[in-house]
Every structure is written in structure tokens, then in C-alpha cells.
Amino acid sequence: MANPFVHVELLTNDVTKAKKFYQGLFDWKLEDMPGMDYTMINVGAGTGGGMMKNPVPNMPSHWMA
Numbered sequence: 693m694a695n696p697f698v699h700v701e702l703l704t705n706d707v708t709k710a711k712k713f714y715q716g717l718f719d720w721k722l723e724d725m726p727g728m729d730y731t732m733i734n735v736g737a738g739t740g741g742g743m744m745k746n747p748v749p750n751m752p753s754h755w756m757a
Contacts, residue, residue, distance in 0.1 A: 700733075700741035704753040707731065707745055714743075 704710040711722055721734040733740040
């Protein structure tokens with residue numbers, strides 16, 4: 693399929709640390725959503741995603757497509 697749509701989510705146990713790490717590694721533009729504990733990820737060309745605090749206690753941080 694040409695140009696498939698994929699939105700990736702990072703569920704992390706440390707949002708602040710993850711934002712700093714990925715923004716520095718990939719130069720992503722991050723936008724905190726007002727009224728939500730959610731950050732949109734803008735990767736430039738292509739489909740981005742989002743990140744949020746992992747809602748499941750004791751589960752490691754992980755990416756979901």
C-alpha cells in the first residue's frame with residue numbers, strides 16, 4: 693500500500709526524560725496538548741505520533757503502532 697497511515701504511541705514511565713531524549717536524538721517537534729497529559733510528536737515529513745505517561749503500573753515503557 694502506498695503511503696500507509698501509522699501513528700505511533702510511546703507509553704513511558706518518565707515523560708520528561710523521554711521528551712528530552714527523543715527530541716535530541718531525532719530533532720522531533722513536540723507539542724503538549726492543552727488540558728491533556730499527552731504530547732504530539734511531529735517528525736516533519738511522514739506520520740508522527742504521541743507520547744504519554746504509561747497508565748499501567750509496573751509495565752515497562754514501550755512503543756505501540
